Amino acid sequence: MPANDRYPLRQLLSLCTLLLLVPALRLIPAASASTAGRAAWLSVLVALPLCLLYLRFLSRFMSLRREGEGLAELTLRGLGGRLGKGMLFLLSAWLLLYGGFILRSGADRYVVTIFPHSQPAVFSVTLGLLALLGALGPARTLLRTARMVLPLLALVFLVVLFFSLLSVDRTNLLPLTIYDAGPLARGALPALDALVLPLYGACFLLNEVPRGQEAPRLVLAWLLRTILLLTLLSAAVIGCLGAELCERLSQPFFALVRNLIFFRSLERAEALVVTFWVFPDFLLCSFLLYTAQYCLRLALGMAPEHRGERRWDLHRGRWIIPLCALTLILLSLLLAPDGASLHLWSSRLIPLLNFSVAFVLIPSIYIVARQKKTL
Amino acid sequence: MKKTISLLVISLTVAALLSGCGSLYSNYREIEQLCVMQTLGLDRVPGGIAVTLSAAADKSGSTPLCFSGTGESVSAAIESARLHAVEEDLFTGHLKHILVGEAAARQGIDSFLSYICRSPDARLDMPLFILQGADAREVLTAVGNGEKGASEVLQAAHTKLNSQLGGHVFTAAEVLRSCARNGSALICALPYTNAAELSGGDAAAGAQQATAYKSAAAEGAYAVIKDGKLCEFIGRETSLGVSFLTNTVGIRSLVIRDRFGSPVTLEINRGGTRLYPLWNPDGTLRGLEIYATVSASLLEAGSHALSSVESADYLTGQLEAAISEQLGAVLWLSRQLEADFLGLGDRIEQASPLEYRRLGQPLGPLLPSLELSIAVQGELSHSHDME
Numbered sequence: 001m002p003a004n005d006r007y008p009l010r011q012l013l014s015l016c017t018l019l020l021l022v023p024a025l026r027l028i029p030a031a032s033a034s035t036a037g038r039a040a041w042l043s044v045l046v047a048l049p050l051c052l053l054y055l056r057f058l059s060r061f062m063s064l065r066r067e068g069e070g071l072a073e074l075t076l077r078g079l080g081g082r083l084g085k086g087m088l089f090l091l092s093a094w095l096l097l098y099g100g101f102i103l104r105s106g107a108d109r110y111v112v113t114i115f116p117h118s119q120p121a122v123f124s125v126t127l128g129l130l131a132l133l134g135a136l137g138p139a140r141t142l143l144r145t146a147r148m149v150l151p152l153l154a155l156v157f158l159v160v161l162f163f164s165l166l167s168v169d170r171t172n173l174l175p176l177t178i179y180d181a182g183p184l185a186r187g188a189l190p191a192l193d194a195l196v197l198p199l200y201g202a203c204f205l206l207n208e209v210p211r212g213q214e215a216p217r218l219v220l221a222w223l224l225r226t227i228l229l230l231t232l233l234s235a236a237v238i239g240c241l242g243a244e245l246c247e248r249l250s251q252p253f254f255a256l257v258r259n260l261i262f263f264r265s266l267e268r269a270e271a272l273v274v275t276f277w278v279f280p281d282f283l284l285c286s287f288l289l290y291t292a293q294y295c296l297r298l299a300l301g302m303a304p305e306h307r308g309e310r311r312w313d314l315h316r317g318r319w320i321i322p323l324c325a326l327t328l329i330l331l332s333l334l335l336a337p338d339g340a341s342l343h344l345w346s347s348r349l350i351p352l353l354n355f356s357v358a359f360v361l362i363p364s365i366y367i368v369a370r371q372k373k374t375l
Numbered sequence: 376m377k378k379t380i381s382l383l384v385i386s387l388t389v390a391a392l393l394s395g396c397g398s399l400y401s402n403y404r405e406i407e408q409l410c411v412m413q414t415l416g417l418d419r420v421p422g423g424i425a426v427t428l429s430a431a432a433d434k435s436g437s438t439p440l441c442f443s444g445t446g447e448s449v450s451a452a453i454e455s456a457r458l459h460a461v462e463e464d465l466f467t468g469h470l471k472h473i474l475v476g477e478a479a480a481r482q483g484i485d486s487f488l489s490y491i492c493r494s495p496d497a498r499l500d501m502p503l504f505i506l507q508g509a510d511a512r513e514v515l516t517a518v519g520n521g522e523k524g525a526s527e528v529l530q531a532a533h534t535k536l537n538s539q540l541g542g543h544v545f546t547a548a549e550v551l552r553s554c555a556r557n558g559s560a561l562i563c564a565l566p567y568t569n570a571a572e573l574s575g576g577d578a579a580a581g582a583q584q585a586t587a588y589k590s591a592a593a594e595g596a597y598a599v600i601k602d603g604k605l606c607e608f609i610g611r612e613t614s615l616g617v618s619f620l621t622n623t624v625g626i627r628s629l630v631i632r633d634r635f636g637s638p639v640t641l642e643i644n645r646g647g648t649r650l651y652p653l654w655n656p657d658g659t660l661r662g663l664e665i666y667a668t669v670s671a672s673l674l675e676a677g678s679h680a681l682s683s684v685e686s687a688d689y690l691t692g693q694l695e696a697a698i699s700e701q702l703g704a705v706l707w708l709s710r711q712l713e714a715d716f717l718g719l720g721d722r723i724e725q726a727s728p729l730e731y732r733r734l735g736q737p738l739g740p741l742l743p744s745l746e747l748s749i750a751v752q753g754e755l756s757h758s759h760d761m762e
Contacts, residue, residue, distance in 0.1 A: 112493075112495070113495060114495060116494075116495050171721055171725060172552075175725060175728035176728070177728045177729050178729070179729075179732045179733075241499070241548060241552075242552040242555075244551070244555035245492075245548055245551055245555070248492055248551070248555070258498055258499070259498055259500045259548075
């Protein structure tokens, strides 16, 4: 691997933040509000202990990696030959399915918020092709893009938060009672769904991150910052719109932005804000495509690391990348033909699969590998 | 260098393609061609919905434009209006007010609220109004003169309600939330009075109509929505009670009688209510104690209205009685309709969260069986008398 293909953990965490924004805005205020009601703004905080436990597990698992190894390599080494390859195929399939879903739900966001007369397929195909461009390059490019885009999105986020927190209605957030505890625990599941993907997803890219002593501290600080940001976001959206309305809206955050008037002179800025969400969409899809093809090539016995190939060089098994992109786009076109099925995928199937991967598949790799003493 | 040049060429090509009419970006429209609609009127017609879109007056002084369309849904009706407006490109992204005709509101506003929730054009914080005694189409086409249209009149009414009368203009978001939370909601009502009718059929001028409409609009009346349908109006005579019970009391005038039966005008400048729920030992709600405070100044009276302590006390008593009466009238309506349109349930929940959650049912159906007590504490802050 060329030395300049390596990247620091901070860049990886920047990417994780952007990866998180896509499912977070889809799930956290709306899906949590439907179960937790007014208390939903605390759902991310409630998910924190589980996230910390999961982070501890991942840290322990990743501490077993050797230099140049990520989750994919660990899986292969831990499970050995057939089982490892089978697991990599499974992970690759999941990542492609999730990527297809992200393309589809991202397209739905554009249609619902600013392009009501458009077809989702236009956005799915365009974003899929952009993701292909991203995945054909080295992972380092994605991380640097994330590093560059993050300040812009952080600025947008802070401006929206500032103006919306000014118009929060306290009665939409309080009072909370002991009776909210049960619904709140259930409402934390969507938050957990959004949070675990960047956590285990980042492990796939650890192969090019130098091992360091301060890594756990950095990741913990990132997680706490993220939780705080998402809690503020939930409080702003639910505080302004109310849980009842959040539950009814498919994109409450963007509905909130549509309502904002900046300095009594600028309004209807939602199109701009929605457009900025192209960056997280692009990065998440590129990341999923990159990781899926990486797992697939590793399972097929190829060397998936980027070795300075030009973007359109399809040698050394890189032909798999456009093939995966095609699968991704096809999945996005076939996955949910209408709003009702998209809702089903978003609220039931994808969270179920995501939790299965995060809490069953990946821990089982660790357990089996420890039992086989291969790690 | 090669990369930079390629990037520059691609950027310039994209920029050229995306700009100007007939570009790749097919939604592009020149702003001069747009007719910006500000008010959306909604009515029901047999087999569907009728919309009336009204623009604001432009600087040329021409009569504000108004377009109508019908369809099976709000969106279809708006599309129909677009098709009928052959010379204008109707732009509905900057709608400022939504007016619903009384007949349509009585049939139900759920589909209208659903449109507001889903449409990328509508904003959730748009103020909603229900027209009392008229259809939206009738009003939007009739109101206004050559220089001002319904949009300007509504804007004036909105500003007046918010700032001068201290009333609260309910937005679509608030109505949706209240309907979901309490099963009922309040919407500002605009009692429409046609100036031509007032003057015995002599339609003197459009300007008069606008004035009559404006004064009616600013009365601060409310419409009560229950189960998604308009069921009652609250007129100006009791709307002050609503302001007190929703703690949105602003500057309002109130006419009472002095000891000699002469009218005295007070200007209410402050007020509000506190609510104390009364609970039975078994956790059920027994009643509500409502404490109101009001502060007013003497605005107009016969001479020496406050010349003695007795007179001042008497006027204070009259003020308290008037407020108590208005509170009672609104609460009576709430009990009669079994509808918590005042959001009392929310206030009880704020006061006793645990007990209210244990109650496990909305307040509306419980209202008729509750003991209600009202206490008002008033003060005459100043009299503007020269001493």
